[in-house]
Amino acid sequence: MDLPIYLDYHSTTPIDVRVLDSMLPFYRSDFGNAASASHAFGKKAHQAVEEARAKVAHLINASEPEEIIFTSGTTESNNFALKGIAAMYQEKGNHIITTAIEHKSVLEVCKFLERDGFQITYLPVNQEGIVSFEELKRAMTPQTILISVMHANNEIGTIQPIVQIGRFASEHNIFFHCDAAQTAGRISIDVQASGIDLLSFSAHKMYGPKGIGALYVRKKDPRVRLEPFIHGGGQERDLRSGTLNVAGIVGFGKAAEIGDQEMESDAVWILHLREKLRQGIQSRLTDTYVHGSLERRLPGNLNMSFAYVEGETLLNELCEEIAVSSGSACASQGPGLSYVLRALGVKEELIHTSIRFGLGRFNTEAEIDYTVKRVTEIVSRLRGHSPIYKKERPARVEKK
Numbered sequence: 552m553d554l555p556i557y558l559d560y561h562s563t564t565p566i567d568v569r570v571l572d573s574m575l576p577f578y579r580s581d582f583g584n585a586a587s588a589s590h591a592f593g594k595k596a597h598q599a600v601e602e603a604r605a606k607v608a609h610l611i612n613a614s615e616p617e618e619i620i621f622t623s624g625t626t627e628s629n630n631f632a633l634k635g636i637a638a639m640y641q642e643k644g645n646h647i648i649t650t651a652i653e654h655k656s657v658l659e660v661c662k663f664l665e666r667d668g669f670q671i672t673y674l675p676v677n678q679e680g681i682v683s684f685e686e687l688k689r690a691m692t693p694q695t696i697l698i699s700v701m702h703a704n705n706e707i708g709t710i711q712p713i714v715q716i717g718r719f720a721s722e723h724n725i726f727f728h729c730d731a732a733q734t735a736g737r738i739s740i741d742v743q744a745s746g747i748d749l750l751s752f753s754a755h756k757m758y759g760p761k762g763i764g765a766l767y768v769r770k771k772d773p774r775v776r777l778e779p780f781i782h783g784g785g786q787e788r789d790l791r792s793g794t795l796n797v798a799g800i801v802g803f804g805k806a807a808e809i810g811d812q813e814m815e816s817d818a819v820w821i822l823h824l825r826e827k828l829r830q831g832i833q834s835r836l837t838d839t840y841v842h843g844s845l846e847r848r849l850p851g852n853l854n855m856s857f858a859y860v861e862g863e864t865l866l867n868e869l870c871e872e873i874a875v876s877s878g879s880a881c882a883s884q885g886p887g888l889s890y891v892l893r894a895l896g897v898k899e900e901l902i903h904t905s906i907r908f909g910l911g912r913f914n915t916e917a918e919i920d921y922t923v924k925r926v927t928e929i930v931s932r933l934r935g936h937s938p939i940y941k942k943e944r945p946a947r948v949e950k951k
């Protein structure tokens with residue numbers, strides 16, 4: 552087993568070597584521009600792009616490959632979807648419904664649209680991080696043009712009831728956009744069965760390369776029209792111009808193909824490791840709190856807090872050997888504590904000591920055993936130095 556151990560699969564994933572191998576020819580001999588259809592180089596690139604598009608479409612059960620628009624990733628796709636719908640349908644209405652725990656690339660776009668006169672409803676979530684369908688129904692107005700709800704949350708892994716939301720949206724002729732960065736290629740998505748009109752996802756969260764992603768845009772029942780996002784040479788159905796990232800797209804296609812074939816077996820393995828980690832820690836340490844829902848959760852997510860330790864010290868010591876992330880202010884770069892954990896009603900001192908473990912395809916039993924051991928050692932030692940712990944938990948201190 553090598554150190555450091557990577558347990559931050561929600562942030563990005565290592566590239567699968569099969570994906571990398573599929574890409575390399577397109578950096579070497581097959582470097583053509585997919586839009587230069589007059590010669591063999593261009594034709595080869597074009598053909599590779601269209602094969603990849605079909606694989607990506609298949610992953611989410613899109614009815615046609617043309618419904619896939621390649622972008623640079625989910626941030627761009629979310630911007631594209633929300634701004635594109637807002638611009639195209641502003642005559643129809645100015646109200647958008649989303650949730651308080653979306654990724655910043657949805658929330659910040661919503662703030663931007665508010666300055667443009669749009670009204671946004673940010674639905675609250677319950678203690679487990681699940682949006683209330685009843686609240687969503689109540690939030691709808693005749694002005695509502697779009698509902699944007701993520702499939703699974705990137706901090707707590709909670710999976711939203713998107714089939715129910717999608718059906719409701721289509722019954723009321725409201726578009727439904729879903730941020731699937733955490734789920735595409737990891738758990739099954741069916742845009743047709745779920746009534747999804749727009750879906751954002753990234754290759755690098757599913758063992759593909761960084762800087763490439765997609766926006767699925769439904770073509771019929773209903774046809775979604777979008778304002779073009781990047782104007783220029785007319786690539787991607789004139790919606791997103793610019794020379795295509797051929798190698799990235801080929802890698803994305805390969806990652807989608809592997810995801811299609813292996814996501815079920817991956818999920819079984821990853822869930823086994825996640826439960827080993829959770830039970831291993833919780834059987835050795837008291838006063839731990841798992842955030843989110845254990846039932847409706849991504850297999851690879853474990854987000855938990857450790858009472859009676861100093862959050863920053865815990866994270867720093869852990870991160871010397873194990874790559875994890877945290878909901879505390881120091882770790883999450885941006886200002887303040889995790890807004891996601893806040894929205895769940897988690898107490899501030901527990902947000903400070905929250906750790907997000909993100910597991911994936913390449914983790915091993917040995918890595919999880921080592922992580923359980925290190926987490927237990929570090930937390931026990933920090934608690935041993937904590938006056939509050941000694942005062943409030945005297946029996947446990949003496950037992951040691």
Ligand SMILES: *Cc1c(COP(=O)(O)O)cnc(C)c1O
Binds near residue numbers: 627704756
């Ligand atoms: C990672 C992530 C994004 C952003 O994806 P990029 O590839 O960095 O643009 C958006 N939403 C969610 C839920 C994510 O996990």
